[in-house]
Amino acid sequence: MSDEWIVACDFASVAANDVVRCDVADATYAVIKLSDGRCSVIDGLCTHGKAHLAEGFVDGTTIECPKHNGRFDALTGEPVASPVRVATTVYETRVNVDKIEFRKN
Numbered sequence: 001m002s003d004e005w006i007v008a009c010d011f012a013s014v015a016a017n018d019v020v021r022c023d024v025a026d027a028t029y030a031v032i033k034l035s036d037g038r039c040s041v042i043d044g045l046c047t048h049g050k051a052h053l054a055e056g057f058v059d060g061t062t063i064e065c066p067k068h069n070g071r072f073d074a075l076t077g078e079p080v081a082s083p084v085r086v087a088t089t090v091y092e093t094r095v096n097v098d099k100i101e102f103r104k105n
């Protein structure tokens, strides 16, 4: 665990209602931007079958997995549609000037 903020990507590189993949060291994350500009960084692999969530899509405040269409709440990580049953990790996320940053504390 670290208190350091990690740059995920440029704020402008993620469209509203979209998600992009971010790889840092040996971990992968999904960086989500909601329609109102709020951003969320979550674990990149689905808790159900390890699909890359960045290949899914954002619908309202949820992100849908591309593999079996399970859904997570993008802000809390809670599962909201089956077959997902285990929450994903949501990291503390901020927009710092023009960067989306997160930390793992």
Ligand code: FES
Binding pocket: 046, 047, 048, 049, 050, 051, 065, 066, 067, 068, 069, 070, 071, 082, 083, 084
């Ligand atoms: S791998 Fe994501 S819902 Fe099955």
